[in-house]
Amino acid sequence: MQIFPSINYGYSSYDPSSDIPDLQGKVILVTGANSGIGFKTAEVLASKGAKVYLGARDESRGKAAAQTIRDSISGLPSAGSVHWLPLDLSTPQSTKAGASAFLSLENRLDVLIHNAGMQVKGYSTVSEGGLTFSKIMSTNHLGSFVLTQELMPVLKRTAEEPNSDVRIIVVASKLHLRVPERPDFRNLEGWNVRKDHGVIESGIRYSITKLANVLFTRELQSRLDAEKVPITCISLHPGLVSTEGPKNAVKTGIFALLIKLVLAAFALTPLQGAYTTLFAATSPKIKAEPAKYKGSYLQPFNRLAEVSAYGKDKQLAEDLWACSEEVAEICMKEADSEPRS
Numbered sequence: 453m454q455i456f457p458s459i460n461y462g463y464s465s466y467d468p469s470s471d472i473p474d475l476q477g478k479v480i481l482v483t484g485a486n487s488g489i490g491f492k493t494a495e496v497l498a499s500k501g502a503k504v505y506l507g508a509r510d511e512s513r514g515k516a517a518a519q520t521i522r523d524s525i526s527g528l529p530s531a532g533s534v535h536w537l538p539l540d541l542s543t544p545q546s547t548k549a550g551a552s553a554f555l556s557l558e559n560r561l562d563v564l565i566h567n568a569g570m571q572v573k574g575y576s577t578v579s580e581g582g583l584t585f586s587k588i589m590s591t592n593h594l595g596s597f598v599l600t601q602e603l604m605p606v607l608k609r610t611a612e613e614p615n616s617d618v619r620i621i622v623v624a625s626k627l628h629l630r631v632p633e634r635p636d637f638r639n640l641e642g643w644n645v646r647k648d649h650g651v652i653e654s655g656i657r658y659s660i661t662k663l664a665n666v667l668f669t670r671e672l673q674s675r676l677d678a679e680k681v682p683i684t685c686i687s688l689h690p691g692l693v694s695t696e697g698p699k700n701a702v703k704t705g706i707f708a709l710l711i712k713l714v715l716a717a718f719a720l721t722p723l724q725g726a727y728t729t730l731f732a733a734t735s736p737k738i739k740a741e742p743a744k745y746k747g748s749y750l751q752p753f754n755r756l757a758e759v760s761a762y763g764k765d766k767q768l769a770e771d772l773w774a775c776s777e778e779v780a781e782i783c784m785k786e787a788d789s790e791p792r793s
Contacts, residue, residue, distance in 0.1 A: 461715040466727060468496050468752040472534030472734045475502035475532065479560050479610075480733070483507040483539060483599070484568025486517040489690055492726040493567060494534060499525045499731070501532040504707040505554060507539035507568065509546075514538070541568050541585065541595025543580045544783035547777065551602035559604060560610045563733045566596040566622045566665070571658050581783035589643050592661035596622060597668060597776045601750040609683050617739045620672065620764045621732045624665035626689040626751065628759045631663050632656065637772040640779065664772055666759050667748060673747035684742055686732045689757070720752070727753040 462670030480497050484490040485506035498504045500523055506521075508514035514536035526530040535557075554561075576587040585594075598608075600620060611618040636642030646657050669687035676683050722752045731754040732738070738745045744756070751757040762768060 453648075464727075464753045464755075466597065466725060472496070472500050472730060473561045473736055475500040475734065476530070478502040478562040478565040479505075479553060479558055480506045480565065481507055481537065481561060482567055482602075483541065483596075486513045488722050489725045490565075491517055491521075491694060493565060493678065493729050493733075494724045495521045495524060496723075496726065496730055498534045498733075499528055499530065501774060502562075502647060504531050504534045505537040505558075506534060506536045507541075507550065509540035509542075509617065510575050511536070511538065527568045537586070539568075539599075541599065541684065543578055543597045544594065545580055545786075546781045547598040548602055548784065550585045551599055554603065555606060556579040557693045559606065561606045561614075562604060562610055562616070562618055563618045564600065564607065565729060565733055566599070566620070567729065568592075568595065569623065569661070571654075573651060573654045575647045575653075576595045577644070577658070579788040581779075582638060583652065583779060583782055584644075585640050585779065586644050586657065588657055589661055592658075593664035593668060593772075594776055596665070597719070597773075598780050600672065608681055608685060616660075616682065618739040619733055619738070620669075620685045621729060622665045622669045622685070622687040623729060624660040624669070624687040624689055624749070625659070627659040628663040628666050628763055630656075631760065631762055634649065634762055634765070634768070635660050635663070637664070637667075637768060638774055639775055644777070663762055666763040667765070667769040667772050668776075669749075670747045670759075671765070671773050674769075678744065680730075682742075684738060684746050685736075686745060686748050687751060688732055689727045690725045690728050690751070691720045693720045693722060724752075740791045 475497060478747045482490050482494045486508035494504045494506050506514055506518050518534045521534045535622045537550060537554055540546035555787060570588055572588055577584050578590050581718055607618055610616055613692045629744045646653055666687045669685050673685040728750050747756050751761045
């Protein structure tokens with residue numbers, strides 16, 4: 453089956469229905485999986501035999517999404533299972549709670565897919581541990597950072613097993629290429645520097661978080677390689693996809709109309725938008741050529757692509773990592789110091 457993903461990427465012969473191998477015995481966690489790309493990613497993975505956890509903060513929507521997938525795969529002989537996992541990535545403490553819930557249920561994790569993200573108009577913040585930081589940066593980057601750190605022991609343990617194929621997939625965006633100037637990731641002042649409420653500033657803030665996704669993936673791969681841990685980390689651009697995120701990013705005015713027109717004319721469906729994630733998470737080609745794919749960046753549906761100059765900036769990646777570690781530690785310390793009832 454050939455798909456026409458966009459005027460930028462042309463045709464691709466990638467077809468998840470035939471190209472994804474049997475996933476029986478695999479445990480996979482997909483964040484932000486109650487709708488859109490994450491939902492379709494989880495549905496396809498479960499249809500191929502995986503035990504899939506849908507990470508979502510809203511219980512009713514999470515459970516409803518899980519049941520919908522169960523119903524859709526119920527007649528398939530290869531079907532796996534799907535389970536809602538309470539997971540709120542907006543702050544380090546809530547992220548750790550979600551990770552703890554997963555670890556209470558599982559002793560292995562083959563694939564961690566960071567799909568959750570938010571697009572918001574206007575500047576908003578969250579506070580924890582006496583710190584205040586950009587909400588979009590916290591949700592789109594820091595949540596993924598903390599979740600990965602909390603789940604790293606089980607990821608490493610799974611990677612030690614014979615014939616393992618552990619992967620960490622981060623859904624970024626080609627918008628990371630549009631960051632207009634080198635951001636300062638050394639401290640929260642740098643994270644919070646853009647505070648205007650206009651549409652353009654909101655777009656730049658989002659693009660900066662997607663750059664953070666790329667930098668985090670590359671730095672994580674570098675650190676795992678240094679430890680000789682056989683885990684593959686990949687970031688990706690899913691394409692222009694018609695999901696609730698871009699539809700609701702701007703709700704009124706000429707920009708809202710333009711977004712709807714562009715989505716209607718050029719956007720992928722959520723299922724097509726999941727294809728690049730599915731390739732990154734499951735393709736046997738990646739296990740066969742680890743040096744080619746470790747730390748890589750993909751665009752629809754299975755093409756290696758170059759990241760921006762900022763995305764290759766090692767010092768920027770190290771600054772982001774150090775600040776993320778410091779913020780997470782302060783927030784966790786507050787939680788650890790609270791009296792137990």
